[in-house]
Amino acid sequence: MTAQSEPPLSTAEVARMFSVTPVTISRWVRSGRLRTAGKMPGTTGAYVFDRAEIERLAGASC
Numbered sequence: 001m002t003a004q005s006e007p008p009l010s011t012a013e014v015a016r017m018f019s020v021t022p023v024t025i026s027r028w029v030r031s032g033r034l035r036t037a038g039k040m041p042g043t044t045g046a047y048v049f050d051r052a053e054i055e056r057l058a059g060a061s062c
Helices: 012-016 022-031 053-062
Strands: 047-049
Touching: 012 022, 012 047, 012 053, 022 047, 047 053
Parallel strands: none
Antiparallel strands: none
16 A cells, blocks of 8 residues: 655645744744745745644644
């Protein structure tokens, strides 16, 4: 059986999980508080986040 990976989370989804704004999530990324799984292509490329890591962090912050 192969493990299917969960789709990555967007900045907005992560913001909802932490009850903060997307701007705060971007600040956390720039400061090193959160790691991204990557960035979408384009000039404004949105951040994407590893679902398992964010769920772990969100659970630890409760």
